[in-house]
Amino acid sequence: MDKVFKALADSNRRHLLDSLFQSNGQTLSELVEHLDMSRQATTKHLRILEDADLITVVWKGRTKHHYLNTAPIGNIYDRWIGKFDQNKVKSLTDMKNKLEEENNE
Structure with a gap:
């Protein structure tokens, strides 16, 4: 649970989770559209959320889709x-x- 609390402590990561709640299964490009962050920063936040098991990733061809868990x-x-x-x-x-x-x- 420590990883979950740490992941939820950041407002950018909470915003990513809110975005996935609104529209689950978004790609990195779709998520970046809703944020005032670079792709690299968003990727780092997504990794932390994935490590905390708050999101899951499904590959569809060469595209990575993010889902809220x-x-x-x-x-x-x-x-x-x-x-x-x-x-x-x-x-x-x-x-x-x-x-x-x-x-x-």
């Missing part, structure tokens, strides 16, 4: 975020049940 982000959600959401959902459910009981009385 949401599994590592899902793991972060399950481990760090989801457990906090469960308390909120339980609180809302408890409040709903209490209000319904009061209305029925």
